[in-house]
Amino acid sequence: MKKRNLFLPVMIATMAFGSSLSSAADIEKTIEARQSFMRVYSFNLGLVGDMAKGKSQYDAEIAANAAKNLLALAKMDNGPMWPQGTSKEDPGLSEKTRALPETWTTYPKVSERHKELTEALEKFVNVAGKDLASLRMGIKDVGKGCKGCHESFRAEEEE
Amino acid sequence: MKLWMTTGGSAVAVIVTAGLWFLSGPGSAVSPTVLSSLPADAKRGELVFHVSGCASCHKPEDFDKNNADENTVPPLSGGQRFETQFGTFIAPNITPDKETGIGNWSVSDFATAMLKGVRPDGQHLYPAFPYTSYARMKLQDIVDLKAYMDTLPAISRTNENHELGFPFSIRRGLGLWKQLYLSNQPVINLVDPTPEQQRGQYLVEGPGHCGECHTPRNLAGAANPSRWLAGAANPDGDGTIPNITPHKSGIAKWETVDITEYLSSGFTPDYDVVGGSMAEVVENTARLPDRDRKAIAAYLMAIPPVADKKSDKK
Numbered sequence: 097m098k099k100r101n102l103f104l105p106v107m108i109a110t111m112a113f114g115s116s117l118s119s120a121a122d123i124e125k126t127i128e129a130r131q132s133f134m135r136v137y138s139f140n141l142g143l144v145g146d147m148a149k150g151k152s153q154y155d156a157e158i159a160a161n162a163a164k165n166l167l168a169l170a171k172m173d174n175g176p177m178w179p180q181g182t183s184k185e186d187p188g189l190s191e192k193t194r195a196l197p198e199t200w201t202t203y204p205k206v207s208e209r210h211k212e213l214t215e216a217l218e219k220f221v222n223v224a225g226k227d228l229a230s231l232r233m234g235i236k237d238v239g240k241g242c243k244g245c246h247e248s249f250r251a252e253e254e255e
Numbered sequence: 256m257k258l259w260m261t262t263g264g265s266a267v268a269v270i271v272t273a274g275l276w277f278l279s280g281p282g283s284a285v286s287p288t289v290l291s292s293l294p295a296d297a298k299r300g301e302l303v304f305h306v307s308g309c310a311s312c313h314k315p316e317d318f319d320k321n322n323a324d325e326n327t328v329p330p331l332s333g334g335q336r337f338e339t340q341f342g343t344f345i346a347p348n349i350t351p352d353k354e355t356g357i358g359n360w361s362v363s364d365f366a367t368a369m370l371k372g373v374r375p376d377g378q379h380l381y382p383a384f385p386y387t388s389y390a391r392m393k394l395q396d397i398v399d400l401k402a403y404m405d406t407l408p409a410i411s412r413t414n415e416n417h418e419l420g421f422p423f424s425i426r427r428g429l430g431l432w433k434q435l436y437l438s439n440q441p442v443i444n445l446v447d448p449t450p451e452q453q454r455g456q457y458l459v460e461g462p463g464h465c466g467e468c469h470t471p472r473n474l475a476g477a478a479n480p481s482r483w484l485a486g487a488a489n490p491d492g493d494g495t496i497p498n499i500t501p502h503k504s505g506i507a508k509w510e511t512v513d514i515t516e517y518l519s520s521g522f523t524p525d526y527d528v529v530g531g532s533m534a535e536v537v538e539n540t541a542r543l544p545d546r547d548r549k550a551i552a553a554y555l556m557a558i559p560p561v562a563d564k565k566s567d568k569k
Contacts (some may be wrong), residue, residue, distance in 0.1 A: 138526040145522050149512040208321065236541065239520030239528060243537070244321070246530030252494025 123182055127193050130177040133169070140165045141238070144224060148232045160225025166238070167217040170210070184251055194251040206249055213241030279430025281373040285366035285394075293398045295362075300403030303396045304328070305539040306547075307389070307462040309404075311532075312337070312346045332356075332410040337383055337491055341476060342419030344383040352409035365401045366394065372433065379429035381417065382436075387478065388464035390439040396462065436477035442466065443483060443558050451546075455554025458547060459484075468496045468532070471567035485561035488568050491532065495568040502560035514552035515545065 143162040146152040183197040184190050199206050216237040223230040304310075314329035316336065323329065333346040351358040357365070364375040372386035373379055380386065422428055442460050445452055459465045470478040471487040485505070486498035498505035506514070513524040518540035521529035529537045540548060 141522060141526040145516065145520075145526055148520075149516050151510075151512065205321075212321075235522075236520045239522055240538075242528035243521050243530065243534045246528050247534035250530045252489055252492070252531040253497070254494050 120188065123189070124192065126177055126179065126182060127189070130174065131193075133174060133177065137166065137169055137242075140169070144231060144235060147228065148235050154228040154231070156225045156227075159231055160221070163217070163221045163224035167214070167221050170214045170217050194253070196249050196251050199249040202248075206245060209241075209244035209248070212244050213238075216241035275431065276427075278434050279427050281377045281379060281430065282371060284373070285363050285370060287361065287363040290362045290366060290394060290398055293395050295398045295402035297399070297402040297406050300396075300399035300401070302543070303400040303462060304403050305542045306458060307400065308464065308536060308539055309349070311535050311539075313349050328407060330410050331404075331407060332412040333414065334412065339383065339476075339490065341423045342417060344381060344417045344419075345415045347414040348410065348412045349404070350407060350410045351405050352411050355411050355413045356409060357404075358409055362398060362401050366397045369397050369400075370439065372429070372437065379426045379433070381426075381429065382432070382476070385464040385467045387437055388461055388467060390437060391441070391457070391461035393457075393461075432475060432477070436475070442480055445554075445557055448557070449553065451550045451553045452557050454547065455550035455552070455557075458551055459554050463551070465499070469499050471564075482561055482564070482567060484555075484558065486563055486567055489532070494531065498561065498563050499555060500558055500561045501556050502562055504563035505560065506555065507560065511549065511552045511556070514555060515548040518543075518548045518551060519545075 140162040143152075144159050147154045147159060178195075178199065180200050182189065182193065183195050183199060184193050185197050220234045220238050223234040310329045310331060312335060313331040313333050314335065315332055316334045318329050320329065331349045333348040335346045337344045337346070348356040350356040353359050360368075360375060367373050367375075368380060368384075369386060369389045369392060371390070372382065372384065417424075441456060443456065445456060448456065466478050466484060468490055469484045469487060470480075471482050471485065472490075473479055484499045485502075487496050489496055501507045509517075509524055516522055517524075517529065518537060520541070521534065521537045523529070540551070
């Protein structure tokens with residue numbers, strides 16, 4: 097419990113005051129890391145999402161474990177993956193990331209949205225392994241939690 | 256001879272001007288008698304309100320939904336600015352406030368604005384307000400929507416004028432634009448549509464006004480029906496709006512459950528999540544009954560597949 101109380105201030109500290117990255121290679125590595133991190137979310141969401149859609153058969157254990165993974169991801173301190181100077185409007189990054197500068201300029205809004213995702217996942221952990229109907233209900237709020245950040249802090253796709 | 260030519264020329268000019276003036280008129284209002292025979296149901300109107308996405312544009316510029324109760328509708332006092340190639344449109348106050356909102360509008364006034372894009376004073380409304388889609392709405396839905404919007408709080412906020420350059424500042428000119436581009440007929444002629452596809456067609460082409468963002472526009476700012484839902488430039492900022500036709504450059508790979516899940520939780524088939532301006536649309540579609548999301552999917556899978564075109568998205 098104590099740990100969780102520390103989470104927000106730690107994130108604020110790293111995001112708002114984190115040291116700027118020295119080289120373009122460092123920046124690229126950081127962006128790759130957070131994109132890979134999102135893919136791990138996506139993989140676990142796929143396990144429960146396909147069950148919700150009826151594309152795969154409901155399996156309580158797999159569902160419960162995927163939900164736990166998602167919560168674990170949300171609880172990780174990934175502040176260092178989001179240093180200042182890594183938005184799509186920073187020099188040379190328009191093709192590399194869709195992160196909007198508002199992520200930093202409206203801080204700590206992004207952190208509040210992230211907290212909502214964590215709360216949604218805490219609830220999801222309790223229902224995902226119960227039965228299919230509960231999983232289906234719960235996944236809506238998880239989607240809402242993800243949307244919270246993606247609506248305001250990620251740019252529309254460009255082709 | 257010269258005099259004859261001048262007089263003749265003037266006469267032609269007068270006739271043409273008179274013709275254009277006539278064509279650019281506001282037309283007739285929606286008949287109050289027909290509307291009064293329809294029983295208004297505010298509860299049903301609430302659903303129409305969400306499908307129509309009214310709050311997305313008419314909420315205040317600084318509205319922060321994250322600090323608001325999610326079951327409360329944002330105030331509809333307007334003020335959001337929409338920068339386009341024609342100038343800046345500023346969404347008006349559509350609360351039931353009698354002075355600054357639409358509290359004095361009759362059901363007929365409201366229906367005329369929604370279906371014909373004409374205000375109670377006979378002036379044309381700009382199609383930034385998507386009456387080009389709403390024109391296909393059922394009168395019953397309009398009556399219900401009005402009944403629901405009448406229950407929302409009245410807020411006093413005076414409307415600004417849009418910031419448009421000449422000739423777009425002349426509202427009368429929109430009458431001619433409407434002669435060319437405003438229609439209440441279906442966009443797509445589905446062959447032997449099922450009732451489900453018909454319902455989906457109504458939701459997508461009418462109140463849902465999906466084509467307003469997903470269909471590319473011509474130079475006059477009108478949707479190009481031959482590239483219906485094939486993706487377009489974002490009308491309100493950077494980036495592009497995707498192709499949602501059943502083409503391989505669109506959503507051909509999406510199954511019905513992929514579409515319904517996306518419109519409910521926001522997850523794509525790859526388990527990315529909806530973002531940008533569509534996030535708010537999904538909040539609205541998430542409130543629909545599941546059968547309506549299925550109907551939208553059935554329609555989207557039945558429309559002509561259209562290949563992506565780069566030039567559409569610039």
